[in-house]
Amino acid sequence: MLKSIEKNNNLLFVDPDPLDIKLSKNSFLNNFLNKIMKNKGAIIGSVILLFFIITSALAPIIAPYPVNEMNFDDSLQGPSLEHWLGTDEFGRDIWTRMLYGGRVSLLMGLFAVTISGTIGVTLGVIAGYYRKLDIYIMQFIDILMTFPSLLMAIAIVAVLGVGLTNAMIAVAISAVPSFVRVVRGSVLSIRETEYVEAARALGVKNWRIIGKHILPNVISPIIILATLEFGGSILSAAALSFLGLGAQPPNPEWGALVYVGKSFLSQAWWMTLFPGLAIMLVVLGFNLLGDGLRDALDPKSN
C-alpha cells in the first residue's frame, strides 16, 4: 500500500474531505442561540427572569406607593384595584413592597453566586490541577458538604450576626462546595487531554495553561451551575430572612415578607402567597434556564 504511494511521492496534498465551506466566525455562538431558542423551558425561564429583573430595576418608577409609608386605614386589605396584591398589617402596599423586595433578593442572589463562584472556581482549579493540594482542599470541602447548606448558613449567621450582608456571606459560603466539586471534576478531565500535555511539552507555564487551556474548556459547566445556584441562593437567602436571620423589618426582602405574613395567615393570605409565589417563580425561572443552558452548551446534543 505504502509502496505504491511512495512512487507518487510528489503528489500534491489533497484532503479527502475538504472543509472549505465558509463557516461563520461565531458558529459556536449561533449554534448555541439556535439551541436555546428551540428549548421552550429556557425561553419560559428567561421570560420569567426578565420580568422580575425589569420590574425590580424599575421599582422606584413603577411602584404605586412609597415603600415604607404606613396607612392604618388601609391595613390588611385584600387585593383590589387600588392595592393590586393587597396591603399588610400597617397598610403598606404589598405590590410595592414586592417590587423593592425583588431588588434585595435578586442582588443577594447575584452577590452570593459571584462570591461563591469566585472562591469555588479558584479552589476547584487548584484542587484539580495541583494534585498534591487536592486531598487537603477536597477533605475540607467534604467536611463542609456534610452539613446541609441551610443549616450551615444558619450556623454562619449565628457566628457573624444577623443581617443582610452576613446572610449573603453565609449563603455564598454554603454554595462554595458545589462549585469546587464541579470545577475540580472538569479540570481533572481537561488536564489529562493531549492539548494540555502538548502545552506542557512546549514548556508553557502552569498559570498560562490554566488560563488559556483549562478555564475556557470548563466554562460551560460553570455557567450552568452558576445559573442553578442563583436560584438556590435566592431561596436560601429567603429562607434565612424567613427565619429572621437575614433582612430585618421593615426591609422588604421576599423571605422577610413571607415571614411577616405568616402571623396573619388566617386573615390575610395575600401577604404570604404573593411573595412566596415570587420566590417560587424566580427559582423556577433560574432552574429552567439552567437546564436549557446545560442542553445548549453540551457539545454532544445537536
Place this chain on the structure above:
Amino acid sequence: MNQPLLSVKNLKTHFPIKKKLFNNGTHFIKAVDGISFHVNKGETLGIVGESGCGKSTMGRSILRLIEPTEGSIMFEGIEVTTLNQTDLRKLRSKMQIVFQDPYASLNPKMTVGAILGEALSTHQLGKSAKERKKKVENLLLKVGLSPTHIGRYPHEFSGGQRQRIGIARAIAVNPALIIADEPVSALDVSVQAQVLNLFQDLKETLGLTYIFIAHDLSVVRHVSDRIGVMYLGKIVELSDKKQLFQNPLHPYTQALMSAVPSLDPDIKKNRIILTGDVPSASNPPTGCAFHTRCKFRKNVCESVNPREIEVIPGRFVNCHMYDHEFREDFK
C-alpha cells in the same frame, strides 16, 4: 563516532497501584522496565510493539511529561532526568512530541494562529505579534496548509489537516528531536501516506531526528532507519531496519514479521500465531517476559532474565537463544 543526540540508559517508569491504607503503593505497573537505546542525529528510530507494551509511556518519559522512576536520559550531553523545572522548560524547545489523536491534541477553544503563536511566544521566538504572525504563516505553509487557515478553529479541519497543525506546533520551536507517538494511526490510510511523507520532507529540510512510535509495521518500515521492538516494557530487539525485516532474531519479532501481509500472493508464509494474551504489566512473568507465549521456551527462560546481547555490531537482542552461556539449553 560522534556522540548520539539522545541516549537512554536503563529507563524505568513504574506506576504505583492499589494504594491501600496500610500497604502504601507496594504494587507497581512496570510500564517501562529498563530500556536502553540511543538515537543518532538525523536518524529515525522506530519503536513498535502491541498496545499496552509501554511505547507511549516511554516517549512521554523521555520528555518528562511522565516522570521516569529510574534511569538516565542524556540529550545533547545534558542529563534530562535531574533537570529542575526552569532548565527543563528551556530544554523543551529542543524535544517535541506529536500526538496520536489529532482530535484531542488541539485545544478546541483556540484558533490555529493562537495554538502556534503560543508555541512561539513560550520560547520568545519572534519579538512582536506581527513577526510571530508571519512565522505562523510560514509554519502553515511548511506543513502544507494555507496561511488563510490562521484564524480558524480546530473543528473546521479534517483529521489529516489537524495532524499537520500538530506537526506545525512541534516544529515551531525549532526542535532537534521529535517524538512521534503513533502520529498516523488515527488517520485514514490515504492521509497516512501524506502525513508520513510530510514527516520525511521536514526531516530533510529541517535536519530533524525522530523517535517514531507505531504499531503498524509497514509504517515503521517506511520511515525508520533503525527499529526497536518492545514487549511488556522492554526492548526485546533493536536493529537496523533491513536486518530486522530480513532476519528477525527474537521469537516475538519473528511472530510480528510473519504477520506483515505481502503483496506477492505466491509467497507462502509461515505465519507464527501467538497464543495467549499479553501478560499483565503489574505482574510480569518471571525470567523472560515473553516465555509464556514463546515456542522456543526452555526451562531457563522461566527463571533467568535475558541479557542484552549484541549479536553483530549495532544489533541487540534480549533472548537466551543467542546467549553463549545458555547455548546448551537450546541444542
